[in-house]
Amino acid sequence: MTEEIFSHYDHRISCIDSGYIRPNMAAIYLLEHNEEIAIIETATNHSLSRVLTLLDKKNIPPSQVRYVIPTHVHLDHAGGAGSMMEIFPNAELIVHPRGARHLVDPSRLMKGVIDVYGQEKYDALYGELIAVSKNRIVEAEDDMEIDLAGRTLHIRHTPGHAEHHICIWDEQSKGWFTGDTFGVSYREMIGSDSRHIIPTTSPVQFSPEKLINSINLLMSYNPERLYLTHFGLLENPKNYAEKLRQRISYYCEVAQANRNASSPTEKIEEVMFKKESVQLNKIVPGIDSAQVHEILKMDLHLNAQGLVVWLNRN
Ligand SMILES: [Zn+2]
Numbered sequence: 266m267t268e269e270i271f272s273h274y275d276h277r278i279s280c281i282d283s284g285y286i287r288p289n290m291a292a293i294y295l296l297e298h299n300e301e302i303a304i305i306e307t308a309t310n311h312s313l314s315r316v317l318t319l320l321d322k323k324n325i326p327p328s329q330v331r332y333v334i335p336t337h338v339h340l341d342h343a344g345g346a347g348s349m350m351e352i353f354p355n356a357e358l359i360v361h362p363r364g365a366r367h368l369v370d371p372s373r374l375m376k377g378v379i380d381v382y383g384q385e386k387y388d389a390l391y392g393e394l395i396a397v398s399k400n401r402i403v404e405a406e407d408d409m410e411i412d413l414a415g416r417t418l419h420i421r422h423t424p425g426h427a428e429h430h431i432c433i434w435d436e437q438s439k440g441w442f443t444g445d446t447f448g449v450s451y452r453e454m455i456g457s458d459s460r461h462i463i464p465t466t467s468p469v470q471f472s473p474e475k476l477i478n479s480i481n482l483l484m485s486y487n488p489e490r491l492y493l494t495h496f497g498l499l500e501n502p503k504n505y506a507e508k509l510r511q512r513i514s515y516y517c518e519v520a521q522a523n524r525n526a527s528s529p530t531e532k533i534e535e536v537m538f539k540k541e542s543v544q545l546n547k548i549v550p551g552i553d554s555a556q557v558h559e560i561l562k563m564d565l566h567l568n569a570q571g572l573v574v575w576l577n578r579n
Contacts, residue, residue: 271319272497276438280497281315283308283341286390287559289452289496291341294442295319296435299414303332304356305433305442306494307345310392313352330356331413334405336444337430338364339467340378340391342494347371347395358397359411361422362404363429368397405431423483425476426465432483439489446479447502448509449495453560456548462505463541464513465495467567468574473513480506495564515540520572529576534569541565 269288272280277297285291285308293316294305302325304316320327330353335343338360346368350358360368367374371394379387407422419434426445433442441447450462464476483491484506491499499505519536526532542557 270315271322274438274492274498276435276440278435278438278440278492279319280492281312281319282496283312284315285309285312285341286563292492292494292496294492296413296416296418297323297325298416298437300329301331301414302329303334303411303413303418304330304349304353305334305336305492306342306444307333307335307349308341309344309390310348310395312345313348316349317352327353328355332357332359332411332418334359334411334418334431334433334442335364336432336442336446336494337361337427338367338374339427339445340374340394342444343368344391344394347397350397350401351395356401358402359405359420359431360402361429361431362406365399365402365404368402369399371396421482423479424470425472425474425479426467426470428470430479432479434486434488439487440492441483441486441488441502442492442494443483444494446476447483447491447493447499447505448512449564450493450499450505451496451560453552453556454545454549456550459504459548460499461541461545461548462499462509463561463564463568464509464516465564465568466513466516466571466575467564468571471571471575473517473575476513477510480509516568516572517575520576524576530569530573533572534565537565537568538562 270282279295281293283291283293291308296303333349333356405420409420411418423430423432423446445465448462448464450460454461491502523529523532
């Protein structure tokens, strides 16, 4: 059981399966250096016990957690920020300046999601968001450096998926914690010599130009590896950057071509689903259609919604 929840990589980086929605869907990363800990992404309130289990297994007291760093304030990334800050008394919360106020007063974030999902589903997925006091938040300016007991983490602003998105560069591992900027590639999408990856264009701030620029920014550091929130370690990112850029452009073409369909969201989702099913089957032959559905359905539904919001802005 524990092996499925925790993965340990080089450079003292661990990946925790947060348990959000299904196994291996959303990750929380733990970075250790000289008795200090940075936690990147928080997933939801329900994920905190898994983080505490790992700290306990490693004999790390909660007081050693120095930073909690959600890449953006969507709730699969920052929904647990408030409860983490309560448990980790010495931690600072690092967040994009435009995300900070939503964590100080999470009522708008909660309301937005309850309006879409309803209260019952909201509670099951996220639970009550806990406010973070303002004096424990450090607003992450672009190019800011963070010192984790001598290990430098570099913050870059990476808009495109959301305006207030940041990615975190770890010089030591030559790796990026990418949040949603470098798309999603679940473990079920890993084939014998490649893996399938799709961009995430979910509502309400998707911007193709900004997202492609942010991918280019990440690649300009010549990363050797990426730590995807959805999901896990991705090596040789060069092989995937062009694929993602092409896919973002393709999604926009599909959206534009179906702008006047009677129900554009459904139509766009249907076209994307067919395309991605075929691609996934090429990379992971023999994957059955129920599994393809389970893996891609939710993301492509959100992608289609985000593309329609983008269409309406243009
Ligand atoms: Zn996400």
